Amino acid sequence: MGARDVLMEDKGSCSVKNQVNQAKMEENDHEDVQIWSKADAVQLLHGVPLPKNCYRVSIDVVVEESAPLPFPIANECEVVGDALGTHVSWPQHLIVEQDKKPQKKYLAPPKERHDVSPGVPMSLHMMYCYSKHALGKGRFISLRLDREVFDDDCVILLHYEDIDGLYHVGPISSNCVIAYIWYLYKKMLGDNKEGKFRFVNPHRISDMGETTHDKKRKLERLNQRASALADRLSSASVDQLVLAPCNIGYHWILTVIQPYKDVIYVLDSLSHRIRVDDWKHVVEISLVLTGGEDRR
Template identity: 50%
Template sequence: MHVSIDSAVDELAHLPFPIPHECATVGDAVGAHVAWPAQFVVIQDEKPQKKKIVDHRNKIGLSSSVPRSLHLLYCYCKRALTDEQNLSLAFDHDLFDESSELFLHLEDIIPFYSLDPISANCIVVYMWHLNKKMKEDNMTDMFRFVNPHTIPYMPYVSKLYRNAKIEHLNERASVLAERLSVASTNQLVLVPHNVGYHWILTVIDPYKEMVYLLDSLSHRNRYNDWKYVVDMSVRLFNSNKERKGKKQAIWEVVKGPRQPDLKQCGFYVMRFMREMIEKNATGEKNSISSIFMKNEYSKEEIDEVRSEWAECIQDYIYE
């Protein structure tokens, strides 16, 4: 569950799910929303009753409509993992230009299985899969990924935090600018970003100072804070490269497929990235807007993504 931290009895207590580079303790998270284990959340005046706690792994029935590879992965994880155990995935240096490790928990796998809102961990795993495909097709010079964990969403609910907010936005812009700086000419940078319980995809061409926004809920740019971060990152990129550049990057909102509910934004972001890479692999040199002509993705198209995601993890487990 997501909880809002208004005050902390023990400010040095560690968060159960820390936000990398942002929040490590409860004190750090005051004024923000963070993930919290559902069994430790007491609703209103309800008294915690340990006997009523139900193992969340048993809440989901196996569904015949789930892709077979995902079904098998879920069954494996349900048997092999506990709340304290996880899947450790080691990524090659070329994914984010640094060697990294990701810990995939049941809290990541269960929503993915159920077509519920998914975590940044799930999206990183699919980027890992896409990067492998690009290496096989000699396409790594066309796209570069940004780890969504490095530019997390951080809400500010009070005007008292205005200075802190600007400082934080500039820090996020600096991180993004560093990633843009290693991009080569004509290479597009894919940036999945959570704007607050909703995933969007931003595609940046830093040398042309073009920004493409794909939002499966809306066909307009509604995220002023994120626009500030991206615009500032492009300016910092120009400064780092000693380029004059434009006063402001050019934004284009791509009218792509719309999700059928409020849950599938993460799956749509993964499908957006897949479509862009796939079109380039087949030699189709159309504009980004022309790639996304459908009103909605079919269940089969979303299941392709879910199946590839599960197969990528299974290959790693059994290799």
Template identity: 30%
Template sequence: MAVQRWEDDVEVFECGSSFNENKGNVVAYGTIVSDGGPNVMLHNAPLGEGNLKVSVDVVLQEEAKLPIPLKSGPTVMVDAVGTVVGWPKELVTFSTTKKKEKPKPLFAILEVPDEKNKFKKVESALPMPCKFLYSYVVRLMTEEETIPIEFDEAMFGRNVSTSLLREDVMRCMEMREIGSRQILVYMGYIYKYLKETNRAEYVSFVDPNKIPAAQDGSTSSQHIANQLKASNGDRICLIPYNTGYHWILTVINEDKDTIYLLDSMGNRNRDDTWKTTVCNGVRTYLCMRGNPKRSTFKQLTGNLKQQGCVECGYCVMRYMKEIVECEDLQLERKFAGYVKNQYYTRHNMMK
């Protein structure tokens, strides 16, 4: 089977149209994972001839229908962000022309001594569960394979699923820059921990894929309001957010009168637009409940920071872990004071 290398900025068009007929009918941008074939599977079902496997990255038309609906999965684009879906070849095009490379043979990377030594070094530093996962994806998982993951419906108040690519797992295990898919899966792990400890009713989450996909601040604000409503509101809410180049964690307290910000680079990356977006979302939710009070915005400074330039996503995951493990959920006490020149180590982040 010929597997096309990942290509960014792929345009996918609405089912029933073609890009020759309607150039403006782009519904999303994504990444081609596999160029298909007679034996290619998609979430344990045949992909079908004439279809590609596409990872949905950015949605332009949220209510557009998927041309190949997933079994017990999303049916519209807004719910498919971060998910690998099937798409007819004739409705996919590249926004830029790139020179195609000859596909490398499977596991060729392990035949290069330097690369093999790198994998062994990474593997030796991982905790045992991560070691098994890393070993599996490096040695056995092919580039076109994905790991499908479905989340508890109660976590977001709706059905949410995603798929991890081989590269997604390798990036995380090798402590390279990560994106919303890895953070979303970690949030699912945290939710499972909360359920097992009978504390799921104290914490709610906002899907990080929803915020970057929004086209304007008002749409993001409405999504935050809807998520607070879906979780019944009486709990803290964790919102990982990417400013475009940096991950931060926003936390809305139980009473919705205070919004906290945890930033692994201190005060360096203040985002006033995001502050307005969150405050408007909370205010919209409170207006739904007949209590249109204003919330205050506070940046907590007692959190450990990142050492390098790519650890912000890992810091956000670590902050969420520390918050849910804190029994009284008093963030101002948990992250009190000002921490200077104290950083998370690789060992801290992998615990």
């Protein structure tokens, strides 16, 4: 039987004649065996009954002569090379008819993977994976901050959308900023550095969508923001830095104030300068309320 008459697999194959059907041998545990053959379903082999569920196979071509036979013939054939040109027993389950396609093995769908995005801390990645599975259908994480963080009672509710925006570097909510402030405060406690900084609650000083259509209402809100900032400035000690994260309208900036040294730093991640007249007004009014001079 020639090579062009045989349907070949990656590994070797073996063809079988079962009545009128052509068949081939599947890849088996003897991965080094690659043979072509013919077989029939007679019940005797060398005068001995075939083993159960086996075919009589004639071996025509051998690739790996030292491969052991599934059913060796005592004192005659122990390996495939010994059986060249003769007949041996071959397990039926290792033979597939050529007019039938081999049944494909079922492959379970791959499990969803959560690869860590470049630059994302593992702790944030773990929080993201947890929230993705646990914070559905309106569920949330409730966090009660230490009163010392803002000198006030503060409880925030973190939803999946909050964590998703932080993880994928999207819009960041005030709740995420507050949760991070709480984390920083805990770190400072461990390092005995909490006395060097004073945090301002961004909920109380951020732009809440004031519109110019109602100038009176806008001015009232600006003054409320200035009063909240002034409360934190007035309670700061001489050596403390006041950290005031503020959303000025779809963008976060950080203002660092040294109230006793007439110094104000505005940290903005945007490379271009943007007009923040409302926030400038809030800071200036807060300094006036605390009795300080105008500062830049």
